[in-house]
Amino acid sequence: MDLPRIERAVREILVAVGEDPEREGLRQTPSRVARMYAEFFAGLHSDPAQYLTTQFTETYDEMVVLKDIPFHSMCEHHLLPFEGRASVAYLPDGKVVGVSKLARVVEAFALRPQLQERLTSQVADVLMDTLTPKGVAVVMQATHSCMTCRGVRKAGSIMVTSAMRGRCRSDARTRSEILALLHP
Ligand SMILES: [Zn+2]
Known part of the structure; x- marks a missing residue:
């Protein structure tokens, strides 16, 4: 899974909705969301059978x-x-x-x-x-x-x-x- 790419995308969303991704509360959000998505979508990389x-x-x-x-x-x-x-x-x-x-x-x-x-x-x-x-x-x-x-x-x-x-x-x-x- 491409974590840096998810981070960039999340940062883009923050900018697009009118937020400042550099403010303290949001600074770590892109990397947190990237790790969360890696968990949410971990099944894409496993074969249930x-x-x-x-x-x-x-x-x-x-x-x-x-x-x-x-x-x-x-x-x-x-x-x-x-x-x-x-x-x-x-x-x-x-x-x-x-x-x-x-x-x-x-x-x-x-x-x-x-x-x-x-x-x-x-x-x-x-x-x-x-x-x-x-x-x-x-x-x-x-x-x-x-x-x-x-x-x-x-x-x-x-x-x-x-x-x-x-x-x-x-x-x-x-x-x-x-x-x-x-x-x-
Ligand atoms: Zn729905």
């Missing part, structure tokens, strides 16, 4: 659910954060992964310019492709700063997205069972 390469053979064939994984991400339309919780479930087909790896996958996809809809699908798709389970379900709920502190200013509104794959999508019973488990 790498967290799923260590798999364990297992005959357990009931739903595996990790609920309420906290995440924060950056809305790509406004570069403002959105944050919330993700719940990830899959129906194993002879293989499982370490449960913390599900949280790693959510984080790796979240730390890049994102849309909640795409983030939800990406987590479901990488699990389907890498672990090849019988089904995957991902539900995310988040509050978006671009909605709460600007625009329509609707504080407290929560956006819910879900992505169902395999049997979680095609089998009505599995689908309603998993939705009942995952929804708040």
Whole structure:
């Protein structure tokens, strides 16, 4: 990541809005923001599938659910954060992964310019492709700063997205069972 370039850009924004980037309070702001962006977008330099390469053979064939994984991400339309919780479930087909790896996958996809809809699908798709389970379900709920502190200013509104794959999508019973488990 090109930190000096981010710093120059932030300084430009300060000048453009009519601020003095040399005043004491703002002098370190460009470098602070650059480091913050490096954190926010660290996922751009990682491959989320790498967290799923260590798999364990297992005959357990009931739903595996990790609920309420906290995440924060950056809305790509406004570069403002959105944050919330993700719940990830899959129906194993002879293989499982370490449960913390599900949280790693959510984080790796979240730390890049994102849309909640795409983030939800990406987590479901990488699990389907890498672990090849019988089904995957991902539900995310988040509050978006671009909605709460600007625009329509609707504080407290929560956006819910879900992505169902395999049997979680095609089998009505599995689908309603998993939705009942995952929804708040
Ligand atoms: Zn936005």
